[in-house]
Amino acid sequence: MSTLTRVRRLAPALAAGALTLSLLAGCSSGVSDAGAETETSEPIPTESVDQALHALLPESAQSSGILKVGAPYALKPSIFTDDAGEPEGISVDLSAALGQVLGVQFEWEETADPVTAIQSGNLDLSMGYLSDSPAREQVLTMVPQFQNTSTLLVPAGSTITDITSMCGKVLAVVSGSQQEKRANTVSSESCGSDPVQVTAFPSPKDALTQVQSGRADAYVAPRMILQGIVDTSGGAFAVTDANYPDYPFAMGVTKDNVDLAKALAGALQKLYDTGTYTQILQKWDVADIALETDQIGVNTGSTAAFPVNQ
Missing domain, CATH: 3.40.190.10 (Periplasmic binding protein-like II)
Known part of the structure; x- marks a missing residue:
């Protein structure tokens, strides 16, 4: 996949104690080596820009070409750091593919408290670290990324x-x-x-x-x-x-930024339809956490589409 994700580190690397805490802030891999990249994974195809979805983005993102995304870099295989201390994982790969569809770059920043960072305007969204629960939907608008058990x-x-x-x-x-x-x-x-x-x-x-x-x-x-x-x-x-x-891991934006959530859900649906979404999960050997098509949308984590609510 051509990498559209830019990285800007705003905080130092997490210390060992903080790493453990971040790991626990709460998906089922079904494998003992979850997070290990598959050596034989196929290249992820490049996606074309969807102008209708691009038009749903905030004006600031349309003019700058950037969406600021953050999370603790400590939830393997969703978002963690490589040997050089740079973020990698399912969410990083997925953000690059989403960026291709939306016509923007996802600029990653490390943050220990993504909810506060989103609400304060320091981030546009978080990926792969937050769960889409009824309680979370009271403070953010959510778009599920993958299953969680x-x-x-x-x-x-x-x-x-x-x-x-x-x-x-x-x-x-x-x-x-x-x-x-x-x-x-x-x-x-x-x-x-x-x-x-x-x-x-x-x-x-x-x-x-x-x-x-x-x-x-x-x-x-x-x-x-x-x-x-x-x-x-x-x-x-x-x-x-x-x-x-359990409630799915999801992308989160501010409560009133529904258009951005719709853009993210629409782009995720396109990746699902083209098979790119599945290929990204296969790359990380976690294809079993893939969403079903009826689970993709805005605030669907609290609906009957997910087993936790049934």
């Missing part, structure tokens, strides 16, 4: 297989998350008088620390996030085979 992070050698196998055990969750609601439901339906001890924490970092310290037996979160932790844990952790539907 959750699973359990457990110490290596653990006999835990899913939430139903955790009756009487401690499960760490993030307070107010979809995973907390699901864990409580599963516990009440399956564990009777010996419920799962669902323990909520204010941040992903806090929840992960519980498993690392042995104070919790497992942590439930999006699979893609947890797989990244496993891949860098030196064999200390594993993920289970359980898959729980």
Whole structure:
């Protein structure tokens, strides 16, 4: 693919502790080496500009030819850094293809808090890091990028297989998350008088620390996030085979910038129709996270098009 994405680093590389936190800010790869680029992947074809979609872009983007996009560079394989510290991943490749359709360049910036950066006008959008949930749609307008499922992070050698196998055990969750609601439901339906001890924490970092310290037996979160932790844990952790539907990872723009969201959704649909979207996912060996055509659109993550809402 001809690269249309420009990179501007506004923050220093994340330290190890910040990297762990970013990984946990919450897609199912279905493979143990999620994020490894496929050596035999075919070149991604070049897309033509869609003038009607280009006309939906903000005037500032039309005049400058740039859309500013940001995220923490720590969610493998969606957005992370290469050996030179530059961003790469599914979202970087997808932004280049979207830019071809929209007739602009996507200029990447690293930010630890994309929601605030979007709302303050420092970014036009974020990609591949935010989930399209009903709560998120209260503050941003969302366009799903790919599927997302959750699973359990457990110490290596653990006999835990899913939430139903955790009756009487401690499960760490993030307070107010979809995973907390699901864990409580599963516990009440399956564990009777010996419920799962669902323990909520204010941040992903806090929840992960519980498993690392042995104070919790497992942590439930999006699979893609947890797989990244496993891949860098030196064999200390594993993920289970359980898959729980979750809200899709998505592109986010300001609440009132619906035209930009429509432009992004329209461009994504074109990439879907031409097969470029699938080729990008195949390049990263995660074709199983592809959206269905009825899932592409504006704020569709909270609709019945996704299993989490069914």
